[in-house]
Amino acid sequence: MRDEIIRFEHFGFQYNAQSEPTLHDINFSVRRGEKVLVCGPSGCGKSTLAHCINGLIPFSYRGERTGSLTIAGKTADALGLFGISRHVGTVLQDSDDQFIGLTVAEDIAFALENDCVADPALHERTARAAALVGIDEGHMRHAPDELSGGQKQRVALAGVMVESVDLLLFDEPLANLDPATGKAAIEMIDDLQKSTGAAVVIIEHRLEDALHRDVDRVVLMGEGRILMDVSPDELLCGDALVKSGIREPLYVTALRYAGVKLTPDMAPRNIAALRLNEADREKVRAWYREQPEEAPGEEAPVLLEAEHIRFAYAGGHEALRDVSLRLRRGELVAIVGTNGAGKSTFSKVVCGFEVQREGALRLEGEDLNALSIKQRAESIGYVMQNPNQMISQVMIFDEVALGLRTRGVPEDEVKARVEAALKTCGLWPFRSWPVSALSFGQKKRVTIASILVLRPRILILDEPTAGQDFRHYTEIMEFLRDLSAQGYTVVMITHDMHLMLEYAGRALVFSGGELIADDACAAVLTDPALIERASLKETSLYALAVMCGIEDGRGFVRRFIAHEREAVRP
Amino acid sequence: MRNLFNYIDRPSPIHRLTGATKLVCLLLWSFAAMLTYDTRLLALLPLLSMGLFMLSRIRLRDVRFMLGFTAVFMVLNNLLVFLFSPQHGVTLFGTRHELFSLGGRYVVTAEQLFYHLNLVLKYLASIPIVLLFVCTTNPSEFAASLNRVGVKYSVAYSVALALRYIPDIQREYHDISQAQQARGIEMTRRQSLFKRLRSAAAILIPLILSSMDRIETISNAMSLRGFGKNKKRTWYMGRRFTGWDFAAMALCLALLLAALALNRINGGRFWNPFAA
Structure with missing residues (x-):
């Protein structure tokens, strides 16, 4: 068809370095003006599919192709990588690394420069693209480190919109964004698609967030094949999502628990569109009444106490203002807030990487200020977001043993403690493997094991589940919950509202260097003023409760979480 | 900068x-x-x-x-x-x-x-x-200048890229070294040369590996936006x-x-x- 920008027919692909094809028998097309969401678990082939659409396959990643793929009616070989980039504009996942220019204006102009567009058209078109995504004149000379994550993503988008492409491809646009910014990003993509008429393909596994605005179709992938290519309403009525390890929207799960049978005409694609009749609403209310009210647990003893902490980076603004809080033994706590709100800075101060200007930190009453970074690490462990930033040894055993060996622990004790840590982290079967043979999620466990081996009482993790699909997410989070049940205090810095709601007992909300809330997660995510101030996102469960006429929306959220924890999880 | x-x-x-x-x-x-x-x-x-x-x-x-x-x-x-x-x-x-x-x-x-x-x-x-x-x-104009005086634009642009990413890499080095210090890696002069080399490796190896990932992303991002398409290019600055x-x-x-x-x-x- 003439309108088709992308058309796959019986398409397959196998990377040269791999023994099995990554894509099998792909039949899929995108027409002008269409908006398609591609989702699937890690390793399902969705990134490979994206590479085929933007031409990185076959031009950057080599391999064997079967079947046919046409872009604007031509084959990839006929167009070449640069020819494809005239039709397909790609916004990559990492908005930091794809920011190539020294300033915003230069980055937006990059494609035009390469196209030899001269002034005055060069400046005019750059300014027009910036205006299109809402970047104002004053930001044009800013360097990337002066921008927020959301602004960088706008720049990336302007950088591809600067040439009028037929299709915009987004590779996990919600990764690394706080919830409110992610929501704004989905809205911006939707508005741009409507105003320009370009086709949009979004690759994303955070289904509920991606469906915040309507899409025409959802393509569900699994093991290199397209499992379904249907409207979102149809997709959410079946059980294909749960089977393939994608998290369904929370309100859909809640409706299922309540015994409501979803049909496409109820428009379950997002909570704003959802229509429930009185019988269905009564089912939800009945379910709510049946759930037992959760009894408040006993308070464990206080482990860490922070009092009136103030901190400022050299020559910078005040990054922490009068932060006071307590962590109890065996707690699972989430730290949330926008980038730059003080979450990471607070963790760095607790670990001793930075020293507060004012205020006290006490661990079981003992002043932490007297201890060095290395000494503090024996009580407080810190796990970085990207495991590749921590791993320096070839073998898993050596990596986990590193912290003990640098402390001069005798080798027989090292062996015993490493083995114990490997067992705790489910890495015992891999004990004699090299690190490079592990998946991303397994490497994450190696880094956690390498910290646990020092027997800290508090574990701080920066975005423990970033880039993980639902199955790996659940694995990691269940593991962290086990740790907290064993008495470890687990602190997670996160942008993931689901994670916080489901696993954390309490949320510490940071904004502008201040701790603005310290409360149960269900309370935080149902408080509109707080949500607004800290760039969070209201949980759809609350909207469902309101829709069904349940007065205590917060109570509904709490009972849902309790039900998930008790009844559903093994 | x-x-x-x-x-x-x-x-x-x-x-x-x-x-x-x-x-x-x-x-x-x-x-x-x-x-x-x-x-x-x-x-x-x-x-x-x-x-x-x-x-x-x-x-x-x-x-x-x-x-x-x-x-x-x-x-x-x-x-x-x-x-x-x-x-x-x-x-x-x-x-x-x-x-x-x-x-x-x-x-x-x-x-x-x-x-x-x-x-x-x-x-x-x-x-x-x-x-x-x-x-x-x-600095934004420097690459354009090099190109103007006859340096190939791919070479000239690599100077601009260095200016762009050096601060990022410095920041990453800082983060990695803090996390490794917590595991007991010490970078002080009190240690023997061999120990100091081992400490340096514990910071540099993760830095190099994560920089490799970064280079792949950057080079993809550049070719997806047409870098290297023509023999010449224009310069915004x-x-x-x-x-x-x-x-x-x-x-x-x-x-x-x-x-x-x-x-x-x-x-x-x-x-x-x-x-x-």
């Missing part, structure tokens, strides 16, 4: 010159200062650069760190020359006017002092102009030459020609006032 350039944005005629002009001028000027030991020209260059500094509105305190650094070097250089070769001026100029003695072979001669004067002037002729270039050239640009380049070319001419007239690189 604190790494290489110390760009200070102030409205001035020097700032208004294109980066390419400033680069060409810097090269011509440096060649002139390098080639000649003619004291008259060497005295003119610092005066001229002082004038340019005033024109550029760059204040002394903006560059005081680099100036201080240079001064230390200059003094050290002069001391070493005198220490190892106290009669260098005599050999150069062929005469010997003794002034006073410091004992042993350290007899101070007028020729030696004159040689040191030339050495000092040489520093004053070449360093301030480099500082001026660094302070008045927008590039600017057109004006009359002032040509005038500035002509002035610097004149300085170089003067240096060459003086070398010929003096029959060598030195101007010899003692020969009279």
Whole structure:
């Protein structure tokens, strides 16, 4: 068809370095003006599919192709990588690394420069693209480190919109964004698609967030094949999502628990569109009444106490203002807030990487200020977001043993403690493997094991589940919950509202260097003023409760979480 | 951008010159200062650069760190020359006017002092102009300038990329080293060389591995937006030459020609006032 920008027919692909094809028998097309969401678990082939659409396959990643793929009616070989980039504009996942220019204006102009567009058209078109995504004149000379994550993503988008492409491809646009910014990003993509008429393909596994605005179709992938290519309403009525390890929207799960049978005409694609009749609403209310009210647990003893902490980076603004809080033994706590709100800075101060200007930190009453970074690490462990930033040894055993060996622990004790840590982290079967043979999620466990081996009482993790699909997410989070049940205090810095709601007992909300809330997660995510101030996102469960006429929306959220924890999880 | 350039944005005629002009001028000027030991020209260059500094509105305190650094070097250089070769001026100029003695072979001669004067002037002729270039050239414009003076754009752009990503890599190094310190990796001098090397590896290996991932993303991002498509490219920050640009380049070319001419007239690189 003439309108088709992308058309796959019986398409397959196998990377040269791999023994099995990554894509099998792909039949899929995108027409002008269409908006398609591609989702699937890690390793399902969705990134490979994206590479085929933007031409990185076959031009950057080599391999064997079967079947046919046409872009604007031509084959990839006929167009070449640069020819494809005239039709397909790609916004990559990492908005930091794809920011190539020294300033915003230069980055937006990059494609035009390469196209030899001269002034005055060069400046005019750059300014027009910036205006299109809402970047104002004053930001044009800013360097990337002066921008927020959301602004960088706008720049990336302007950088591809600067040439009028037929299709915009987004590779996990919600990764690394706080919830409110992610929501704004989905809205911006939707508005741009409507105003320009370009086709949009979004690759994303955070289904509920991606469906915040309507899409025409959802393509569900699994093991290199397209499992379904249907409207979102149809997709959410079946059980294909749960089977393939994608998290369904929370309100859909809640409706299922309540015994409501979803049909496409109820428009379950997002909570704003959802229509429930009185019988269905009564089912939800009945379910709510049946759930037992959760009894408040006993308070464990206080482990860490922070009092009136103030901190400022050299020559910078005040990054922490009068932060006071307590962590109890065996707690699972989430730290949330926008980038730059003080979450990471607070963790760095607790670990001793930075020293507060004012205020006290006490661990079981003992002043932490007297201890060095290395000494503090024996009580407080810190796990970085990207495991590749921590791993320096070839073998898993050596990596986990590193912290003990640098402390001069005798080798027989090292062996015993490493083995114990490997067992705790489910890495015992891999004990004699090299690190490079592990998946991303397994490497994450190696880094956690390498910290646990020092027997800290508090574990701080920066975005423990970033880039993980639902199955790996659940694995990691269940593991962290086990740790907290064993008495470890687990602190997670996160942008993931689901994670916080489901696993954390309490949320510490940071904004502008201040701790603005310290409360149960269900309370935080149902408080509109707080949500607004800290760039969070209201949980759809609350909207469902309101829709069904349940007065205590917060109570509904709490009972849902309790039900998930008790009844559903093994 | 604190790494290489110390760009200070102030409205001035020097700032208004294109980066390419400033680069060409810097090269011509440096060649002139390098080639000649003619004291008259060497005295003119610092005066001229002082004038340019005033024109550029760059204040002394903006560059005081680099100036201080240079001064230390200059003094050290002069001391070493005198220490190892106290009669260098005599050999150069062929005469010997003794002034006073410091004992042993350290007899101070007028020729030696004159040689040191030339050495000092040489520093004053070449360093301030480099500082001026660094302070008045927008790093964003630098790659465009390199390309304008004939450097291939892929090479020129790699300079811009280095300026762009060096701060990111520094930040990452900092984060990694903090996390590794927590595991007991120490970077202090108290340890043996072998231990220190092992500590460095614990920070550098993760840094290199994560930089490799970054390079892959950057190179994909660049080719997806058409980098390398054509033999040429335009530059958003590039600017057109004006009359002032040509005038500035002509002035610097004149300085170089003067240096060459003086070398010929003096029959060598030195101007010899003692020969009279």
